[in-house]
Amino acid sequence: MEEVSVLLGAVETRQLLQEAGKAYHTEINDLLLAGLGLALRDWTGEEVLQIGLEGHGRELQGGGMDLSRTVGWFTSLYPVHLWLGKDAGAAALIKGVKEQLRKVPGKGLGYGVLRYQCGDGRLSGTLPWDILFNYLGQLDNAVSGDGLLGVASESVGDSVSSTHRYSEKIQINCKVQGGRLHIDIRYSGLHYRRESILSLSALYLSGLNTLISHCLIQGQQGTAYTPSDYGLEKEISHEELDRFLKEKKKTSNTKNIMRF
Template identity: 40%
Template structure:
């Protein structure tokens, strides 16, 4: 991991590369399955390759990530089904070689779901959720949730691999870039569209931009 100017760049083998991130999302359960005795929720975990080659163009980068995520079928649930549950003949030629170093899990917004007259989310730390002897699957594990109308993000890391000062610096950069994204989006007066906003999903991102440029030229 390397600080480059005002950007946090994830590197592989010493060279800037696409970032491989493991995403975790909450999944609905098929109605045919009886989960009445189940406590908790089901999630889908899958690796995502994010193209970081346009980091100098913030507007394009936001649209590119949006399109990449929207093109993942069924929020990635097929990855785990294929890798862990499918018969070997259905996995011929597949290696599942992606090994994300960063995990990101957005837990959701808890204010409206949990808040009642009698109950509300605790402000106290719940303590360790896993054994300190357990093996970390990722170099960094980020979790986020909206609580008390605020986005709360935590970062789990290996203390033998990273100094606390390094993680503090990383989270400061995360906070800075998040504010930059928010300021960019809230400052816009016109809505930007991307291919996934339309039924003509075969359009490329650049083509949609060209179409709207031509319309603006013609109709002002």
């Protein structure tokens, strides 16, 4: 696997982390994936894509588990369909990606249980995605503020065996370190040219900047909510909710929306 790395600006990273989420009540993963979707739509010309998502080991459901003899973490791998829409603007893209992620049961843990524990034949074989995305979090928060702990500059060596066979052709890892978003794209040199991946990385940065700018403007007008904010992600689409709220605004003040 070869690698291309790019950085989002410090100002844009701060806006992404602290301000952009207000516009549509989103988490950073929503915006990172919406930006990736925008980039992949331009890069591939496809309107529907299936990518793999990797959880970073903090998605255990429920309590009462004895983990005292456990080494490692509980990572999760699961597929997500991104319906990007040929002419979808920033608002529709962000809302669509957000709602698609909210519909994933248990943040993807169930897929691994069915595939590896229950032996569901429908999920056997190779993993159903060519692109794997993982947001590693804000690594700056993991470093001690008193200077007792810091990030070592020395190499730790390979974290994956050199004999490991990757299922995906592209791996995209994002992390915030040193106040900036790092985007590391690992790819199969047998399937992609470096120039093509450089183009993808540039499109990703451009897409993120576009969405951040849009969210800052939208945020000044207030938060635009989506079905999952009302517990309705499985009942209606964000387009239906938008039409409902628009119609209600024409006729009267909108009452509280509750799930019955």
